[in-house]
Amino acid sequence: MTRVRIGLVATCVVLPAVPASGQPLAAVTGSAAVAPRVAERDRLRATALEKMRAGDHPADVNAARDGLALDRAIFGPESGAAADGLGVLAGPLERSEDWVAAGKARDEALAIRTKLHGPKDWRATDARLAAEHGRLAPDPDGRAAAEAARRRRPDGGGPANIRDGEAGRRAGAGRGRRGPAEGGARG
DSSP states (O other), rough: HHHHHHHHHHHHHGGSOEEETTTOOHHHHTTTHHEEEHHHHHHHHHHHHHHHHHHHHHHHHHHHHHHHHHHHHHHHSSSSHHHHHHHHHHHHHHHTOOOOHHHHHHHHHHHHHHHHOOOOSSHHHHHHHHHHHHHHHTTTTTTHHHHHHHOOOOSSSSOHHHHHHHHHHHHHHHHHOOOOGGGGOOO
């Protein structure tokens, strides 16, 4: 009976330590050899944050890339830590306005999260939203700002012409037409 218990305990300890998706065994078991490398990765991420605050974008990007390389070496190229590292790298790339590289990093993080957790998991959804935000954020030509300026009157307020205002009032967006949720009459 005791041998069976020892065998069950050993199975419970050894089986969870099997590496998943190409991870090294040392990363899964949390061996002492991994701890200094993880500390170095954390130091690189902190350095990236310091460089970002100082406005040194090239050093910020380099520190984030070095941290990502350690994530991949320690935990495997398709691990959750690698996806986190890609997200960290995308931030400095966006701040340095390297939109293409930032988009690739976010897309790769999305692919990893989807592969690890499935497309409906919240982590994959977060990665998908981050990738979409990264695609929408850049406005290199300033078209959105130019369009907003064109639509405003020279005095800085209101619609560009009377028709825009009238169309909004006819649709119920003007003052005085409130629905039941805003305290108006039911209709």
